[in-house]
Amino acid sequence: MWSFSNIANSIHEWLSNNFNPTWTIIIEMVIAGVAVISLFAILGLVLVIMERKVSAWMQIRLGPNRVGPKGMLQSFADTLKLLVKEGLTPGGADKFLFNLAPFIAMIVAMLLMAPIAFAKDFQLWDLNIGVLFVSAVSSIMVISILMAGWASNNKYSLMGAMRSGAQIVSYELSAGLSILAVVVMTGSLQVSEIIESQRNGWWIFKGHLPMLIAFVTFIIAVTAETNRAPFDLAEAESELTAGFHTEYSGMKFALFFLAEYVNVFIVCAIGATLFLGGWMPFHIGNWEGFNHVMDYIPSSIWFFGKTFFLIFLIMWFRWTFPRLRIDQLLNLEWKYLLPISMINLLVVTAMAILGWHF
Amino acid sequence: MFIKKYIQEIWGAVKSLLKGMRRTGYYFTHHKEIITQQYPDNRETLNLPERFKGEVVMPHDENNEHRCTGCQACELACPNGTIKVIFKNELNAEGKKKKAIDKLVYHLELCTMCNLCIEACPSDAIKMAQTFEHSVFDRNELTKILNKPDSKIMDGVE
Numbered sequence: 001m002w003s004f005s006n007i008a009n010s011i012h013e014w015l016s017n018n019f020n021p022t023w024t025i026i027i028e029m030v031i032a033g034v035a036v037i038s039l040f041a042i043l044g045l046v047l048v049i050m051e052r053k054v055s056a057w058m059q060i061r062l063g064p065n066r067v068g069p070k071g072m073l074q075s076f077a078d079t080l081k082l083l084v085k086e087g088l089t090p091g092g093a094d095k096f097l098f099n100l101a102p103f104i105a106m107i108v109a110m111l112l113m114a115p116i117a118f119a120k121d122f123q124l125w126d127l128n129i130g131v132l133f134v135s136a137v138s139s140i141m142v143i144s145i146l147m148a149g150w151a152s153n154n155k156y157s158l159m160g161a162m163r164s165g166a167q168i169v170s171y172e173l174s175a176g177l178s179i180l181a182v183v184v185m186t187g188s189l190q191v192s193e194i195i196e197s198q199r200n201g202w203w204i205f206k207g208h209l210p211m212l213i214a215f216v217t218f219i220i221a222v223t224a225e226t227n228r229a230p231f232d233l234a235e236a237e238s239e240l241t242a243g244f245h246t247e248y249s250g251m252k253f254a255l256f257f258l259a260e261y262v263n264v265f266i267v268c269a270i271g272a273t274l275f276l277g278g279w280m281p282f283h284i285g286n287w288e289g290f291n292h293v294m295d296y297i298p299s300s301i302w303f304f305g306k307t308f309f310l311i312f313l314i315m316w317f318r319w320t321f322p323r324l325r326i327d328q329l330l331n332l333e334w335k336y337l338l339p340i341s342m343i344n345l346l347v348v349t350a351m352a353i354l355g356w357h358f
Numbered sequence: 359m360f361i362k363k364y365i366q367e368i369w370g371a372v373k374s375l376l377k378g379m380r381r382t383g384y385y386f387t388h389h390k391e392i393i394t395q396q397y398p399d400n401r402e403t404l405n406l407p408e409r410f411k412g413e414v415v416m417p418h419d420e421n422n423e424h425r426c427t428g429c430q431a432c433e434l435a436c437p438n439g440t441i442k443v444i445f446k447n448e449l450n451a452e453g454k455k456k457k458a459i460d461k462l463v464y465h466l467e468l469c470t471m472c473n474l475c476i477e478a479c480p481s482d483a484i485k486m487a488q489t490f491e492h493s494v495f496d497r498n499e500l501t502k503i504l505n506k507p508d509s510k511i512m513d514g515v516e
Contacts, residue, residue, distance in 0.1 A: 058382040061394050320382040321375065336368065 004300055005121035032124055036113050040106075040262055047261040048075040051315055058319040079254070087250035090153060097151035102248070102255035104144035109262040111137045115191050116269050119279050119300035123192065130191035131183060134270055135176055138225065141263065142168040145227075145234060145244050148256070152247040160243025163326060164234030168225055170333040175221035177341040181207075181214035181348040182274040195278035202277035208356075210347045215275045217341045222267035223314055224329070226260065230321035231329060268310035272303065276310075279303040411471040412490040414441075414464055416483055416504040423512040424505055426483035428459040435478035440468045458511060466492060467500040 011031065015024040049064070049072060056063025064071035089095055115130035117123040127133060142165055149161020183189055185207060186197045197203075203211050224231040235243035245256045272278060279299035283291045324332065350356075385391055395405065418424050433441045446460035462484075476485055484504065494500060 054386065057386045057389065057392075060385050060391050062392055062396070065396075316379060316382065316386075320378045340368075 003122075003298060004119040008122060036110055036124075039113070040109070040258060043265050044258045044261055045075040045079065047265065047311065048078065048257075050311070051261075051318075054312065054315045055319045058316070082251060082254040085250035087252045088247075090247050092153040093247065094151040094153070097147050098247075099252070101144045101148035101151060102252045102259070104147065105141065105259035106255050108137060108140045108144065109259045109266065111140075112263070112266045116266065117191055117195060117273065117278050118303055119298070122300070126190065126192050129189045131179055131189045131194070131270075131274070134266075135172070135179060138263070138267075139168065139172055141225075141259075144259075148248070149244040152244070154247050156240040156242075157244050157246045160234045160240045160246070164227055164244060166326070167227070167231060167233060167329060170330060171221045171224040171231075171337075174217050174333060174337040174341045175225060177338070177345050178214040178218040178221065179270075179274060181211065181341075181345055184345070184349050184352050185211075187352075191273060191278075195273060195280055198277040198280050199283075201283065202275065202280065204275045207348070207351070210344050210351065211275070213340065213344045214348065215271070217337055217344070218271055218275070219310070219313065220332075220337060222271065223317055224333075226263045226267055226314075228260070228264065228314060229318040230323050232318075232323060233326055233329060264311060264314060265307065268307045268314065269303070271310050272306035276306045277302075278306075406488050410488050410490075411473060411486040412488045413466055413471075413486070413492065414469065414475060414484050414504065415487040416462065417485060418506055418509055419512065422506060422509045424483055424509050425481045425512050426459055426462060426505065427481055427511060428457060429480060431478040431480060432475035432484060435474045437472065437474065438468050438470065440465045440470075441475055459505060462504040464502045464504050465500065466502060467497065 012024070012028065015027055019027065052074065053063045053071075055061075064074035067073045067077045089098055112134055114125040115123070115127060115133055117126075145164045145168075146161045149157040149159075149164075152158070182194065182203055185203060186194045188194060188197070198206070200206075204215050207214070227234045233243075235245075240246070245253055248256060279302050281291075281294040281297060281299070281302055283294060397404070416424050416426060428443055428445055430443050433443050442461075442463040442465075443459055444461040444463065445457055447457060471486070473486060492500070
């Protein structure tokens with residue numbers, strides 16, 4: 001049957017038959033790099049048009065409808081525009097840091113792609129601390145934002161960057177604690193093992209109410225971590241023009257924009273992996289016939305379906321809720337999310353020890 | 359109690375957020391609610407709201423008669439001097455001199471579509487039309503004379 005892992009295996013076999021092991025590894029790395037970059041490009045194009053259409057329909061508008069059928073090629077036109085625009089560096093800016101920041105944002109997003117299982121047996125790097133790697137690397141993102149804000153030599157940029165710093169530092173906590181809930185249940189940090197543990201049911205169903213609370217906390221925290229509305233204080237168009245990327249233009253701006261969307265994809269992929277079973281098909285207990293039908297749907301479609309469902313959920317938040325003030329934002333984290341997720345983690349630990357789950 | 363208030367707050371927040379999401383979700387799935395119109399494409403089938411105000415016009419009937427008595431209420435009501443009433447004296451049936459309008463000058467370029475003149479008019483002589491494509495190449499074309507040439511006041515309107 002056609003699958004991503006078969007393609008990867010046949011490429012590996014062909015390379016090992018024709019080259020020595022060193023060259024095989026090098027060529028495979030190049031192929032993986034190209035694949036990740038093209039995935040980035042496709043994600044950028046798809047998510048931008050998706051966001052614009054979703055926002056339009058939620059605000060009772062039509063959205064882009066001129067370029068291509070039903071406006072579906074709008075993001076190609078936008079990309080072309082951004083490619084030909086001048087990437088301006090302001091005179092008073094710290095030129096090195098200013099030009100470095102977008103690339104750091106991209107590199108972080110690329111690093112986060114490594115431990116994600118896109119389909120059955122199809123993963124770039126199944127390291128044994130996958131989840132820890134993700135939560136550690138994703139906090140480097142704030143450095144690129146702070147760097148961009150500081151180097152721009154602009155008060156709006158700096159304020160946006162500082163807000164983003166405060167926000168990411170606080171929301172890392174509850175995101176980490178809700179990830180820990182799954183780790184406690186599974187007993188492993190490895191992404192493939194976490195998925196394997198959900199063979200007989202996704203954690204959001206198996207873990208009863210505490211897992212649902214962990215899921216909701218996770219979604220709120222990652223929405224804040226990716227700087228999206230209602231937590232988009234770092235950009236806050238109405239207050240800070242564009243926040244940390246006020247001074248960026250052309251392709252450097254596009255890299256920040258792309259990094260934001262790729263980060264949304266990644267956190268949703270992580271959420272799908274941890275709570276919704278990654279590429280695992282949806283199974284109901286003993287319904288053999290139903291389970292066999294579900295198994296026929298390719299694992300990659302399961303993974304991308306769940307991920308895009310979560311992305312849609314986050315877009316839904318963005319176009320429904322008003323932006324929080326900075327004190328409300330920090331209140332929400334320190335007074336509500338953190339205590340709730342700490343108590344929740346205790347309950348989950350008790351459940352895991354006593355075996356109160358399916 | 360503190361804990362009770364805390365939980366009530368969370369419950370209230372979740373409830374109101376879900377309410378908002380239900381509304382946007384409804385709009386997302388019901389595309390017939392979309393209110394934007396593809397303007398230059400649908401010139402023929404344009405669906406303007408009832409209260410849309412485009413410009414002031416003076417309706418005339420088939421005998422080229424209007425209802426304006428020249429009372430100047432609209433001129434006084436206008437906040438920025440958009441309407442000017444110019445009089446002439448004409449003889450009525452009994453040979454008496456009577457005041458009537460010669461021209462009702464309307465400066466579209468000054469008008470803010472505030473509707474005050476229409477509300478001030480005692481005889482419903484002027485109303486708001488729904489036309490809105492007002493762009494012209496010469497500014498003088500925006501100064502309009504609302505009453506048609508040789509028009510008369512309708513009988514019975516005082």
